[in-house]
Amino acid sequence: MDILLAITVGGLYAAGIYMMLRRNVVKLLIGLGLLSHAANLLLFTAGGLVRGRVPVVPDEGAWPLVIVADPLPQALILTAIVISFAVLAFALVLIYRTYQTLGTEDLDELKATDT
Amino acid sequence: MNAQAVVILPIALPLATMVMLLLSLKSVPAQKLIGVVGSTLLLLSAATLAWLVDRDGILVLQAGNWPAPFGITLVADRLSSIMVLLAGLMVFAVSVYSLASVNDSRVSFGFHPLIQLLLMGVCGAFLTGDLFNLYVWFEVMLIASFVLLTLGGERRQLEGAIKYVTLNLISSAVFLAAIGVIYAATGTLNMADLALKLRSFPDEGTVSVLSMLFLIAFGTKAAVFPLFFWLPASYHTPPVAVSAIFAGLLTKVGVYSLIRAFTLLFVTDLEFTHNLLLLIAGLTMVTGVLGAMAQNEVRRILSFHIVSQIGYMVMGLALFTPLALAGTVFYIIHHIVVKTNLFLIGGVVEQRFRTGRLDRIGGLYRSAPVLATVFFLSAMSLAGIPPLSGFFAKLTLIRGGLEAERYAIVVAALVVSLLTLFSMTKIWNEAFWKPAREDAVTNVSPRRRSRIGRACLYGPTILLASITVGIGVMAGPVMNASMATAEQLLDQNAYINAVLPDGPTGQVPAVSSERTSQ
Numbered sequence: 001m002d003i004l005l006a007i008t009v010g011g012l013y014a015a016g017i018y019m020m021l022r023r024n025v026v027k028l029l030i031g032l033g034l035l036s037h038a039a040n041l042l043l044f045t046a047g048g049l050v051r052g053r054v055p056v057v058p059d060e061g062a063w064p065l066v067i068v069a070d071p072l073p074q075a076l077i078l079t080a081i082v083i084s085f086a087v088l089a090f091a092l093v094l095i096y097r098t099y100q101t102l103g104t105e106d107l108d109e110l111k112a113t114d115t
Numbered sequence: 116m117n118a119q120a121v122v123i124l125p126i127a128l129p130l131a132t133m134v135m136l137l138l139s140l141k142s143v144p145a146q147k148l149i150g151v152v153g154s155t156l157l158l159l160s161a162a163t164l165a166w167l168v169d170r171d172g173i174l175v176l177q178a179g180n181w182p183a184p185f186g187i188t189l190v191a192d193r194l195s196s197i198m199v200l201l202a203g204l205m206v207f208a209v210s211v212y213s214l215a216s217v218n219d220s221r222v223s224f225g226f227h228p229l230i231q232l233l234l235m236g237v238c239g240a241f242l243t244g245d246l247f248n249l250y251v252w253f254e255v256m257l258i259a260s261f262v263l264l265t266l267g268g269e270r271r272q273l274e275g276a277i278k279y280v281t282l283n284l285i286s287s288a289v290f291l292a293a294i295g296v297i298y299a300a301t302g303t304l305n306m307a308d309l310a311l312k313l314r315s316f317p318d319e320g321t322v323s324v325l326s327m328l329f330l331i332a333f334g335t336k337a338a339v340f341p342l343f344f345w346l347p348a349s350y351h352t353p354p355v356a357v358s359a360i361f362a363g364l365l366t367k368v369g370v371y372s373l374i375r376a377f378t379l380l381f382v383t384d385l386e387f388t389h390n391l392l393l394l395i396a397g398l399t400m401v402t403g404v405l406g407a408m409a410q411n412e413v414r415r416i417l418s419f420h421i422v423s424q425i426g427y428m429v430m431g432l433a434l435f436t437p438l439a440l441a442g443t444v445f446y447i448i449h450h451i452v453v454k455t456n457l458f459l460i461g462g463v464v465e466q467r468f469r470t471g472r473l474d475r476i477g478g479l480y481r482s483a484p485v486l487a488t489v490f491f492l493s494a495m496s497l498a499g500i501p502p503l504s505g506f507f508a509k510l511t512l513i514r515g516g517l518e519a520e521r522y523a524i525v526v527a528a529l530v531v532s533l534l535t536l537f538s539m540t541k542i543w544n545e546a547f548w549k550p551a552r553e554d555a556v557t558n559v560s561p562r563r564r565s566r567i568g569r570a571c572l573y574g575p576t577i578l579l580a581s582i583t584v585g586i587g588v589m590a591g592p593v594m595n596a597s598m599a600t601a602e603q604l605l606d607q608n609a610y611i612n613a614v615l616p617d618g619p620t621g622q623v624p625a626v627s628s629e630r631t632s633q
Contacts, residue, residue, distance in 0.1 A: 039291040046299030083254045098273040
């Protein structure tokens with residue numbers, strides 16, 4: 001399972017970076033989305049995968065002996081997903097407004113503020 | 116209420132102010148009033164915090180009384196409290212300045228609540244003692260800055276924002292990945308606990324990878340070479356009050372995180388990490404200042420100088436001696452004040468002429484002598500002319516460099532300093548010294564402004580300029596504070612003991628060794 005997830009994470013990173021290298025601003029946004037998914041999944045995998053265990057330590061805390069799922073990575077991902085959702089929603093509106101104002105979706109034409 | 120509770124105030128006050136502001140969004144005068152009052156309270160609480168930390172040492176607040184490393188820890192050491200104090204000072208200056216410079220439609224679309232949200236993120240990032248919490252504060256700060264950057268929706272704002280948003284999101288994704296890997300490797304995210312665990316970490320390769328991931332994540336936020344391109348592309352586009360607070364605070368959050376990471380966490384392989392940092396510092400200084408020389412617009416020049424000066428701050432960190440780190444701290448104090456002020460002054464210039472382009476403006480020495488004086492003081496301070504604050508900051512860094520026998524970086528720092536002077540002289544000559552063009556638009560002449568409006572524009576700039584002079588004149592106490600900060604930063608055990616009074620915690624649950632094999 002670890003290997004499968006590792007390959008998925010790698011694939012998501014590759015796809016995300018590929019999309020960001022395109023000139024279309026919508027593809028840039030899709031690339032950013034994929035990148036944040038990859039990061040979330042990496043966090044999930046890196047936190048350790050445990051199958052069929054609840055993330056609760058029993059009362060009699062025989063802690064190293066009982067295997068429990070680690071709840072922390074899941075809590076972290078939940079936070080990260082909410083944040084990336086909000087940020088991507090903002091970015092979506094931003095590129096829409098940019099398209100309305102500038103009339104282009106080609107990143108190479110957004111040069112006015114560059115140096 | 117005990118002293119620890121003060122640690123939460125710089126985060127809680129902006130939040131409370133923001134809620135009040137959102138409730139009164141319809142009334143522009145109420146927005147302005149609450150915004151300024153909230154910023155003043157933040158400044159006062161930050162000053163209290165700095166005083167308490169100076170008196171009692173490191174203050175630690177375990178949120179919800181969960182002992183570290185299980186809960187979220189807020190830590191205020193000398194560096195944090197100085198940064199929070201500067202943040203409070205800047206938001207106070209910018210809030211007052213914005214009264215006369217940000218138009219009412221932007222105010223009614225939530226300029227003041229966003230500034231408070233931004234400050235909550237900035238102060239949170241300075242005070243947290245937990246890596247994931249740092250990520251969350253970064254995002255709070257970023258979301259507020261995204262909206263502030265685009266508020267108004269002008270053409271160039273949107274263009275600048277696309278670059279700013281993209282690069283900051285990439286750096287956040289890298290940061291998040293780094294958090295995942297460091298948690299997998301050590302099983303903790305509490306910085307003090309991490310510092311302990313990384314000290315005796317068996318696998319050097321993993322630590323190197325981790326340090327580089329954090330370097331990329333924080334380096335992008337701090338705008339170091341070669342990750343700085345978002346900064347000059349976006350900082351000159353929003354209203355002046357916004358770019359002033361960005362210039363003063365946002366990159367410094369990145370620098371602060373770099374300092375934290377490379378004085379507390381990644382100190383086992385100095386040969387590799389800190390030499391790389393030194394190289395980055397040199398390249399950042401040089402590319403920044405060369406970029407600035409090629410520009411012809413006030414705020415664009417100043418944006419490139421931010422990049423250049425980040426190099427100085429990283430230089431002190433990379434040298435990693437008490438004197439050099441004290442130089443970094445001194446430089447940050449000096450830079451935040453001076454840079455914000457230069458942007459504010461640039462804003463007054465732009466308001467007069469409706470443009471910041473150097474070939475269209477002129478004659479300000481004659482028509483606005485007060486402005487000319489404050490600009491002159493700040494610009495000379497930036498270049499490092501004695502007896503202003505920049506001189507002592509650079510002197511300390513260069514002494515640190517000589518002491519560590521890193522002569523190449525010292526030469527780079529001196530040459531860049533000279534080029535900074537050249538670039539500041541360019542603004543001075545073009546905007547202040549040369550006669551105004553016949554056809555220059557000066558439709559916002561100071562006579563037509565109300566007395567209060569002028570006080571709001573000039574008051575903050577005069578305040579910040581006098582602080583610059585003050586730091587220069589009373590360099591001794593500031594230097595002592597910087598030295599104490601540097602020594603505290605290098606004494607990792609003090610930080611660790613403050614956060615984890617009961618010593619290191621037990622081993623991580625052995626999840627990783629018992630993974631399912633499916």
